[in-house]
């Protein structure tokens with residue numbers, strides 16, 4: 001749970017259970033009004049993500065959109081006594097209303113993997129979904145920060161950028177591929193292996209969001225621990241295969257939803273904090289980048305009032321990480337190009 005969510009829960013009055021913000025009225029005096037729209041809100045990620053965003057005190061309005069099922073999710077979540085007003089929107093004719101005025105749009109719409117599939121196998125269905133949803137974003141909330149969760153992220157983010165370019169609304173500072181789950185996994189696996197407190201651990205994860213394109217930089221991990229090379233290699237492999245581990249364990253019933261909802265909520269919270277002028281908000285994300293020769297790349301990003309304030313460099317890499325960086329480039333390049341080609345076909 002994010003720090004602001006924890007702070008919010010801590011302010012609850014034990015006697016009534018009512019929140020500080022609710023008792024003072026709908027919106028706090030000091031917290032800006034912020035609308036968040038979730039596209040694909042009735043899905044496996046969408047539902048727990050809707051719950052977590054309802055718990056976020058930075059949100060004043062929460063719009064839950066899907067092709068169907070959202071009136072029920074919205075009715076359910078709306079009974080929680082936190083700040084935001086929740087509205088459900090179902091079907092394409094309601095998409096405009098869901099998006100209008102949104103500050104942050106989170107997109108977990110699309111099909112998930114089944115065992116034996118790669119993320120790229122989702123391209124044929126999800127590319128079209130992301131393309132049409134982004135066309136609507138360009139029309140109804142062209143200044144929103146867009147958090148793309150739908151896979152394959154290495155291609156769906158370039159697709160989104162091309163759609164926005166065509167609409168004349170592209171601002172590279174406002175488009176993000178959500179790779180936070182890779183960071184969440186790297187932290188968890190590292191803390192378990194290094195036997196350190198997971199709350200003290202940070203690990204940057206760079207590159208992209210599929211297989212070998214996921215490159216955790218354990219040489220930069222805090223708290224530092226003297227792990228053997230074989231242990232670092234095993235941790236790297238486990239982080240790269242984290243999604244597949246869940247897909248296989250779910251045995252045909254989808255991919256990561258709960259941990260992804262957590263990761264998506266962390267990233268959206270960082271975007272909101274940045275918009276609100278909170279200093280030094282840094283998260284890894286797949287963004288337009290000049291950190292390597294690839295046009296999009298995941299690395300640490302400082303978030304601010306306009307979205308990306310600064311794309312941070314990679315820092316010092318170990319030899320193993322340098323090799324991993326070179327090895328990931330061909331696949332990432334071809335996934336990016338595939339997305340761009342699709343959007344312009």
Ligand SMILES: NC(=O)C1=CN([C@@H]2O[C@H](COP(=O)(O)OP(=O)(O)OC[C@H]3O[C@@H](n4cnc5c(N)ncnc54)[C@H](O)[C@@H]3O)[C@@H](O)[C@H]2O)C=CC1
Pocket residue numbers: 039040041042043044045046065066067068108109110111112113122126129133148149150151152153178179180181182209254255256257260
């Ligand atoms: N970036 C990341 O780290 C991760 C990404 N994912 C990806 O997130 C996506 C969603 O996964 P789940 O929630 O498990 O799938 P799901 O099938 O449970 O939910 C997807 C939802 O999208 C909705 N949807 C489909 N077309 C839509 C459209 N045109 N407009 C609005 N909503 C639409 C469906 O109705 C459904 O409710 C998948 O592509 C999956 O691969 C999953 C985990 C991690």
Ligand SMILES: O=C([O-])CC(=O)C(=O)O
Pocket residue numbers: 112113119151181242243244246247255256
């Ligand atoms: O593996 C998948 O298909 C879903 C995903 O992106 C992840 O869990 O990292």
